[in-house]
Amino acid sequence: MFLVFTDYNFIFSKTFSHLNCSIGLDVQDGVITERCYGCGRCLPVCPYDKIREVTYVRDAATTADLLRRDDVDAMEIHTSGRQSAQFKELWCALGDSVENLKLIAVSLPNGGASTISSMNEMFSIMKPNLQCFNLWQLDGRPMSGDIGRGATKETIAFAIELAKAINRPPGFLQLAGGTNAHTIDGLRKKGLFQTTSIAVDSSNSADALIGGIAYGGYARKIVGRVLRSMQSEYGGAARIEDHPQHLLMALKEALALVGPVKCS
Structure with a gap:
């Protein structure tokens, strides 16, 4: 840890409060409080303005x-x-x-x-x-x-x-x-x-x-491209763990970025 x-x-x-999802999607709460560390990036990207800061x-x-x-x-x-x-x-x-x-x-x-x-x-x-x-x-x-x-x-x-x-x-x-x-x-x-x-x-x-x-925002951007591609194909509630081909693509992107550091 x-x-x-x-x-x-x-x-x-x-931290940010859990979402009581009322937008017609079969998904769990949108913010997992235990994993939130307060970066605030979710606030501007939620199209339904359902996330509240606490x-x-x-x-x-x-x-x-x-x-x-x-x-x-x-x-x-x-x-x-x-x-x-x-x-x-x-x-x-x-x-x-x-x-x-x-x-x-x-x-x-x-x-x-x-x-x-x-x-x-x-x-x-x-x-x-x-x-x-x-x-x-x-x-x-x-x-x-x-x-x-x-x-x-x-x-x-x-x-x-x-x-x-x-x-x-x-x-x-x-x-x-x-x-x-x-x-x-x-x-x-x-x-x-x-x-x-x-x-x-x-x-x-x-x-x-x-x-x-340390790759933070840049790493999120390159992996985010894979996530957006998956969501456009399978919907916004899709989990990458359920789509091995997209998970492999994301892993390849991540390994290409950190590999030169890890293997030196």
């Missing part, structure tokens, strides 16, 4: 209890890269529950000259009870999903800046925000796509400058 804290308020998040508070103590169940492997904390006091508040509230994790990811945008100092400050907060791998997710162009070659320039520039910084804290670097099919080529041209050897302290590893690439 992968737990995500969305937005920078950490213990505050959003704000709730995810108590840090409740989250700590979830982590102590020992069936959560990783946690991602989205930050603005500026407000370390809130980060410390969350981290201290989670207490020793984070010791059950295998990976902790901290997402941050490019804060310019203050980026490295912010990373070091957050790492110093985590270090006393950090007993697993840590990863810095570099949001070069947050939530873009653009497909053009130029869209990935910002995230690659962010990666170059962090890779050459000798005083950055330990942790793998992962690109996000603006990543697409052109990202790997851009990294290779800059000599950053080298993942054949990985050291625990990745800040000192010449062979692990970039530890991964």
Whole structure:
């Protein structure tokens, strides 16, 4: 299981109410609350305006209890890269529950000259009870999903800046925000796509400058093409699990995207 804290308020998040479907379709509720992490993308695309936003508070103590169940492997904390006091508040509230994790990811945008100092400050907060791998997710162009070659320039520039910084804290670097099919080529041209050897302290590893690439909006776009094709043929309530040919098409699209990263 992968737990995500969305937005920078950490213990505050959003969910959306279930749909009481009244549009004549034989489908279950449109939003599965347990799987919703508050991205909000469903709101503008529902043609019937049936989805309602509900704000709730995810108590840090409740989250700590979830982590102590020992069936959560990783946690991602989205930050603005500026407000370390809130980060410390969350981290201290989670207490020793984070010791059950295998990976902790901290997402941050490019804060310019203050980026490295912010990373070091957050790492110093985590270090006393950090007993697993840590990863810095570099949001070069947050939530873009653009497909053009130029869209990935910002995230690659962010990666170059962090890779050459000798005083950055330990942790793998992962690109996000603006990543697409052109990202790997851009990294290779800059000599950053080298993942054949990985050291625990990745800040000192010449062979692990970039530890991964996160494909969010772009991945949804390419897989979404398959879903739309299936729905146009079988109706909007069709499930891809019931149509193996479309499921295979979606898997091929996904593997073509992540394969070069996984197999390197």
